[in-house]
Amino acid sequence: AQSVAQPEDQVNVAEGNPLTVKCTYSVSGNPYLFWYVQYPNRGLQFLLKYITGDNLVKGSYGFEAEFNKSQTSFHLKKPSALVSDSALYFCAVREGGDYKLSFGAGTTVTVRA
Amino acid sequence: DSGVTQTPKHLITATGQRVTLRCSPRSGDLSVYWYQQSLDQGLQFLIQYYNGEERAKGNILERFSAQQFPDLHSELNLSSLELGDSALYFCASSVVEGNSPLHFGNGTRLTVT
Numbered sequence: 509a510q511s512v513a514q515p516e517d518q519v520n521v522a523e524g525n526p527l528t529v530k531c532t533y534s535v536s537g538n539p540y541l542f543w544y545v546q547y548p549n550r551g552l553q554f555l556l557k558y559i560t561g562d563n564l565v566k567g568s569y570g571f572e573a574e575f576n577k578s579q580t581s582f583h584l585k586k587p588s589a590l591v592s593d594s595a596l597y598f599c600a601v602r603e604g605g606d607y608k609l610s611f612g613a614g615t616t617v618t619v620r621a
Numbered sequence: 622d623s624g625v626t627q628t629p630k631h632l633i634t635a636t637g638q639r640v641t642l643r644c645s646p647r648s649g650d651l652s653v654y655w656y657q658q659s660l661d662q663g664l665q666f667l668i669q670y671y672n673g674e675e676r677a678k679g680n681i682l683e684r685f686s687a688q689q690f691p692d693l694h695s696e697l698n699l700s701s702l703e704l705g706d707s708a709l710y711f712c713a714s715s716v717v718e719g720n721s722p723l724h725f726g727n728g729t730r731l732t733v734t
Contacts, residue, residue: 540720542722542723544723544725549727550727551623551625551711551713551725551726551727551728552664552711552713552723552725553623553725554722554723554724557720557722559720598664602720607669607671607676607677608666608669608677608679609654609666609723610666611656611663611664611666612663613663614663614664
């Protein structure tokens with residue numbers, strides 16, 4: 509069975525500092541990995557995905573994520589955080605051949621001015 | 622705006638009642654997914670349809686059912702409602718199955734009293 513873990517409930521950073529949101533996954537086959545962001549009272553918005561190829565994936569709003577197969581991780585990063593990046597971030601995984609997308613518990617990011 | 626429309630935005634009903642949540646996917650999207658988001662359970666996958674056919678089932682209770690109609694809109698029916706069914710219900714759509722990102726609606730907030 510596929511699963512994803514986000515070990516941190518909350519991440520707090522100062523504006524302008526690097527932001528990292530951690531994600532580890534567990535699948536028996538090839539993973540397809542996604543990051544989504546949720547703002548208050550809104551649905552989830554797609555940020556980026558890893559399917560195959562380059563381990564560094566670039567996405568929307570200056571975010572990127574690095575796929576690490578040996579560590580089964582897919583951490584989300586942003587070199588310089590903005591106050592407007594404050595939101596709830598979800599990592600998700602789909603195993604090849606499976607239709608279900610499984611989400612982590614989410615990490616609340618707070619960027620202070 | 623994701624292009625996914627969910628109605629109603631809010632729903633307040635009593636225990637034992639039945640409600641129907643409606644979802645119109647993005648134009649051109651054939652796949653529809655339903656998710657339940659609650660504080661204690663996180664984001665739980667309920668069910669997926671592709672072009673009118675059920676493709677995957679997650680943690681969906683027997684009291685819940687869904688369908689996708691020929692015009693591709695979908696409905697989630699919740700019956701014999703319990704207090705614990707109070708949650709945010711999201712619909713998402715994608716172009717095809719597999720690795721296409723999901724586009725989420727803004728959700729229906731269900732409150733069971």
